[in-house]
Amino acid sequence: MDTEELIRTVPTELFLGGDWVTAENGATFPVHDPATGDTLTEVADASPADAVRALDAAVAAQHEWAATAPRERGELLRSVFARITERAEDFALLMTLEMGKALPESRAETKYGAEFFRWFAEEAVRISGRYTHAPAGNGRILVTKQPVGPCLAITPWNFPLAMGTRKIGPALAAGCTILMKPASETPLTMLLLAQLFAEAGLPKGVLSVLPTSRAGAVTGPLIDDPRLRKLTFTGSTEVGRTLSERAGKAMLRTSMELGGNAPFLVFDDADLDAAVEGALAAKLRNGGEACTAANRFHVANPVREEFVKKLTERMGQYRLGPGTDPGTTLGPLINAGQRETVGTLVQDAVAAGASVRLGGDVPDGRGWFYPATVLDGVTADARILREEVFGPVAAVTGFDTEQEAIDAANATEYGLAAYIYTQSLDRALRVSEALESGMVGVNRGVISDVAAPFGGVKASGLGREGGSEGIEEYLETKYIALQ
Ligand SMILES: NC(=O)c1ccc[n+]([C@@H]2O[C@H](COP(=O)([O-])OP(=O)(O)OC[C@H]3O[C@@H](n4cnc5c(N)ncnc54)[C@H](O)[C@@H]3O)[C@@H](O)[C@H]2O)c1
Numbered sequence: 215m216d217t218e219e220l221i222r223t224v225p226t227e228l229f230l231g232g233d234w235v236t237a238e239n240g241a242t243f244p245v246h247d248p249a250t251g252d253t254l255t256e257v258a259d260a261s262p263a264d265a266v267r268a269l270d271a272a273v274a275a276q277h278e279w280a281a282t283a284p285r286e287r288g289e290l291l292r293s294v295f296a297r298i299t300e301r302a303e304d305f306a307l308l309m310t311l312e313m314g315k316a317l318p319e320s321r322a323e324t325k326y327g328a329e330f331f332r333w334f335a336e337e338a339v340r341i342s343g344r345y346t347h348a349p350a351g352n353g354r355i356l357v358t359k360q361p362v363g364p365c366l367a368i369t370p371w372n373f374p375l376a377m378g379t380r381k382i383g384p385a386l387a388a389g390c391t392i393l394m395k396p397a398s399e400t401p402l403t404m405l406l407l408a409q410l411f412a413e414a415g416l417p418k419g420v421l422s423v424l425p426t427s428r429a430g431a432v433t434g435p436l437i438d439d440p441r442l443r444k445l446t447f448t449g450s451t452e453v454g455r456t457l458s459e460r461a462g463k464a465m466l467r468t469s470m471e472l473g474g475n476a477p478f479l480v481f482d483d484a485d486l487d488a489a490v491e492g493a494l495a496a497k498l499r500n501g502g503e504a505c506t507a508a509n510r511f512h513v514a515n516p517v518r519e520e521f522v523k524k525l526t527e528r529m530g531q532y533r534l535g536p537g538t539d540p541g542t543t544l545g546p547l548i549n550a551g552q553r554e555t556v557g558t559l560v561q562d563a564v565a566a567g568a569s570v571r572l573g574g575d576v577p578d579g580r581g582w583f584y585p586a587t588v589l590d591g592v593t594a595d596a597r598i599l600r601e602e603v604f605g606p607v608a609a610v611t612g613f614d615t616e617q618e619a620i621d622a623a624n625a626t627e628y629g630l631a632a633y634i635y636t637q638s639l640d641r642a643l644r645v646s647e648a649l650e651s652g653m654v655g656v657n658r659g660v661i662s663d664v665a666a667p668f669g670g671v672k673a674s675g676l677g678r679e680g681g682s683e684g685i686e687e688y689l690e691t692k693y694i695a696l697q
């Protein structure tokens with residue numbers, strides 16, 4: 215489909231337990247194109263009452279969905295996987311329109327996002343328990359897994375499809391019903407996904423998609439409602455903390471996939487060309503708007519200048535422009551606020567002594583564009599070393615010893631992803647073990663994989679998504695004592 219047809223045909227109503235409905239009082243809110251700032255379309259704006267109706271539907275469907283054969287649950291996911299794959303170009307275009315990223319990035323996300331359904335379709339039939347004897351010989355122990363129950367998912371704008379499918383996939387596979395609240399910047403992708411679920415024969419109540427411009431007001435009463443059993447959140451650490459507090463009071467199961475500040479360590483024995491290619495992937499995947507994005511490049515002083523030169527040359531080849539233009543490799547940022555944040559962090563680093571090797575200037579004209587930027591000699595007091603930049607800015611700093619590199623890498627409240635480039639296996643393992651992060655890439659700049667447990671430590675969150683760990687987040691363990 216072309217842009218016009220896609221925007222005309224994409225659903226814009228609430229998907230409430232399988233029915234398309236207008237929001238209370240017919241309320242809507244606008245969705246913007248980050249490449250122009252123009253309104254793409256208006257979407258139904260869920261109210262707290264709409265959300266409670268969706269929870270009513272989820273609660274009513276929970277028992278039957280949990281009792282549905284695992285194979286049947288898996289087959290529903292497999293069918294939606296196939297449908298996304300058939301409509302891959304529509305998903306890619308839609309994500310580029312509402313989120314801004316270049317089309318090749320959106321195509322990659324479509325594939326990645328769909329794969330969570332294929333993966334969890336296969337996991338649905340592998341939920342297992344155990345049967346054993348008590349050590350004293352006086353009884354038997356049966357351990358079984360049951361779905362947690364109705365879930366609420368809240369997702370960010372940066373991966374409009376994958377951050378949703380990584381939650382919906384395991385929830386449905388485990389036998390949980392789920393309410394999805396997408397980011398207000400990017401609700402369309404989840405609404406299109408809901409349409410595919412409806413076409414695939416999703417039973418009533420199992421999934422709702424609730425776009426809203428009032429995230430706190432709409433999700434708060436759901437979290438407080440004792441019928442909800444789990445909150446799964448992906449987004450900033452700040453919002454994650456607030457939600458965790460509220461969910462703690464309600465004693466909900468929670469998964470928190472939060473912010474990152476990934477270090478990228480280049481040792482003097484690294485293959486520098488490979489390190490530069492890895493750095494490009496770790497930095498510019500998704501235009502730098504990824505929680506896994508390398509934020510800080512700690513490079514061994516003897517190879518630093520060569521690394522910076524090569525990185526500058528390669529980042530300089532990225533073409534900034536509307537994500538829909540053929541040839542664009544770097545789209546706009548999500549909105550004016552995000553561009554302001556990126557610009558402020560760059561200016562702060564420069565004021566503290568960093569030199570600008572590439573970019574750093576906001577282009578004139580419409581849209582929220584920010585160029586690929588390389589800063590060298592970033593000093594320890596620069597905010598960019600501590601705060602997630604979420605943009606196409608590489609901040610480089612040097613180190614002399616391995617211990618110095620590890621200490622610098624760990625000097626952050628975050629602990630999501632980290633990257634190491636070295637040709638020594640000993641060093642790779644030693645440093646990986648010493649890094650305070652949930653995930654480490656060794657000689658590779660992209661680590662995300664549906665089959666691997668994704669998640670962080672420290673302020674980057676709790677729990678894991680994907681892999682065989684992902685479905686466990688939606689299962690309760692029940693112990694049955696037998697004679
Ligand atoms: N660890 C991960 O897997 C992962 C993945 C993607 C993004 N992120 C993080 O997400 C952040 C960027 O995304 P963002 O700007 O959308 O984050 P955000 O925290 O501002 O918003 C995330 C979601 O929370 C909702 N929200 C905001 N305030 C809320 C409230 N008071 N109550 C309930 N919901 C609320 C938003 O509407 C959105 O749907 C970055 O920090 C990034 O690192 C983490």
Ligand SMILES: O=CCCC(=O)O
Pocket residue numbers: 372373376503504505506662668
């Ligand atoms: O933005 C962070 C999540 C990205 C991913 O799953 O690779």
